[in-house]
Amino acid sequence: MGLVFQIAGSSSQLLLEAAVLAHYSHDSDPSVAMAGQVGSQIKMRVGSSWLVANVRTMVLDRHDPTKIVADIDFLGEGDEERLTGKIYGFRRGVTRYPTPGTEVYPVSSVEMNQIYAADERANVQIGTVYPTKSTRAALYVDSMLGKHFALLGSTGTGKSTSAALILHRICDLAPQGHIVMIDPHGEYSAAFKTNGAIFDVNNLALPYWLMNFEEHCEVFVTSEGAERTLDCDILAKCLLAARSKNRLAESTGRLTVDSPIPYLLSDLTNILQNEMGKLDKGTNSLPYMRLKTKIDEIKTDPRYSFMFSGMLVADTMHDFLAKVFRLPANGKPISIIDVSAMPSDITSTVVSVLARLVFDYAIWARNEPQRPILLVCEEAHRYIPSSKTGGGQAVRKILERIAKEGRKYGVSLGLITQRPSDLAEGVLSQCGTIIAMRLNNDRDQAFVKAAMPEGARGFLDSIPALRNRECIICGEGVAVPIRVALDNLEPERRPASSDPSFTEQWRDCGGENEILERTVNRWRNQGR
Incomplete structure (x- = not known):
């Protein structure tokens, strides 16, 4: 197909014959037909090994329009089969680079099978390697x-x-x-x-008490800035007290606000209420009210019942x-x-x-x-x-x-x-x-x-x-x-993500009133 023109560690260049590429393009083997084009693989002999490279870019030689200059990236190397001259035992990486002037050849589909064949490691096959029709990826x-x-x-x-x-x-x-x-x-x-x-x-x-302190703050604390810091401090104190009420807390050596110990939301709001009533608290009642209101709101909102239902307090x-x-x-x-x-x-x-x-x-x-x-x-x-x-x-x-x-x-x-x-x-x-x-x-x-x-x-x-x-x-x-x-x-294994036509x-028309009625009903009840 051509010759190695320039060698560099990161990227090397080939000089390809335009007429030969045109001839190969009619080959019945799809890998050979693609040889030399962008994204295709080519090979060159170094000693008793074949080096395999991927073609990255192509440009017409300004001095000779019958030649094409191609940039390549080396993929790896394989041994040469004595009888057929084909590649076997392909491995990643290159031990020896070719010298300028080394001849370049197309890679056949049989060799592509060798290059991309899975070794004995656990693998799954998901498709075919471009440009072949049969080489499995x-x-x-x-x-x-x-x-x-x-x-x-x-x-x-x-x-x-x-x-x-x-x-x-x-x-x-x-x-x-x-x-x-x-x-x-x-x-x-x-x-x-x-x-x-x-x-x-x-x-x-999902039990709410599995949340750690940071996640509790994201759900229960609604304020910003300095007020948020204050609200989080109050929540930490009351949450630890609520967790410690569980009998599991007694057998836990180091109880923290992050420990996944069940607690009752009603206990948390009661502790907030009691703390709010204390005369020696270092702030006014507003932070306590904010937290209590938010917790009560989430407790009564049916949309949050998958996580904040009273049934989820058991261990x-x-x-x-x-x-x-x-x-x-x-x-x-x-x-x-x-x-x-x-x-x-x-x-x-x-x-x-x-x-x-x-x-x-x-x-x-x-x-x-x-x-x-x-x-x-x-x-x-x-x-x-x-x-x-x-x-x-x-x-x-x-x-x-x-x-x-x-x-x-x-x-x-x-x-x-x-x-x-x-x-x-x-x-x-x-x-x-x-x-x-x-x-x-x-x-x-x-x-x-x-x-x-x-x-x-x-x-x-x-x-x-x-x-x-x-x-x-x-x-x-x-x-x-x-x-x-x-x-x-297979159709039954596909996700439900196809675009609508x-x-x-x-x-398709008719039945719009019934569609609206059912939709509005689900919308209002927040159910399916």
Whole structure:
């Protein structure tokens, strides 16, 4: 096809024959037909090894229009089969670079199978490697989950279906696994109804007393500035007193405001009332009234009953962890936590409690047989925003901590987002595997490029040109960076996230009065 023109550590150049590329483009083998084009693979011989590289850019030689100058990134090397001259035993990284003048050849589909063939490590197959029709793309599950992963893509690129595909494959591989997924739009319940446990406002029954002090403040304290500090101090004192009333507190050596000890909300309001009546308190009654009013308001609001019902005061911590963390899984290794019907002002606190329970469980179970947990966060930019001000800071802190320290304790984080540029700085770089679908926004593309390893740059340039349900995968979960056309998922395993057909549904008319009546009724009763 051509020759090696220039060699450098980070990027090298080839001089390709335009006529030869045109000849290859008619080849029946799709890999050979693509040879030399942007995103394709080429090979060159060094000693008894074949080096494999990815073509990043192409430009016509100004001095000779029959030649094309191409930038390449080296992927790895393999041994040469004596009889056929083909590649086998492919491995990542390069031990010897070629010299200028080394001849360059196309890579066939048979060799692509060798390059991308999964080794004996546990893996799941999720699609076909571009540009082949048959080479299967594999994700190494232990490597991907051990160092966290991120799935990124603009709305409408098939992100939800791709997430469902990857999670289904993992569930099929490990039916006794432990996966917790935060679902903010109620999309994934349909996808995992046969092999997952579905929790929403009707059956989650999240006990309020599992919140730590910071989460209590987010829910109960409404004031700002200096007043907020004062209200939080009063709440800390009264919350500790309320927790200490439980008999469990007597057997607890070091009781703190963060200890997950059940308490009655009525006890908390009574203690606030008593403290307010004391003459030696260092402030007026207003902070006590603010807290008491907010607690009473939440207690009586039916929208909060999934968390603040009087029925949730019993010590159900063991049972709650067992059902949400799938301990044991009983063939349903994934919990879908549907937070779509929860009041928006408490959603981030619910996610914070669940994420912190995952992390705290892992810390306190260090001396036990390990049960690693995967926490998957859809719409991650909501919970780990780049802004360090405003509400929802508790969830931001715990997810950042899991990103930094989770793998030491067997907690894996999966982030799914359409706005990677809105994520807190540094979180994306903690993800060892990045699965990037099409991103339309320049700022998002730049953000992803900054987080990806150097060798994947050629692939990154094609992110805006990816088709729906195509992605670039690089990092720990794959042997080398790859572009993948993802498999089709069976209809019954897909999330409920398809776009509406306006023209079809606008043609459908009749029964509008009944639709409005039922909708208004559900709206008023805050039920489904």
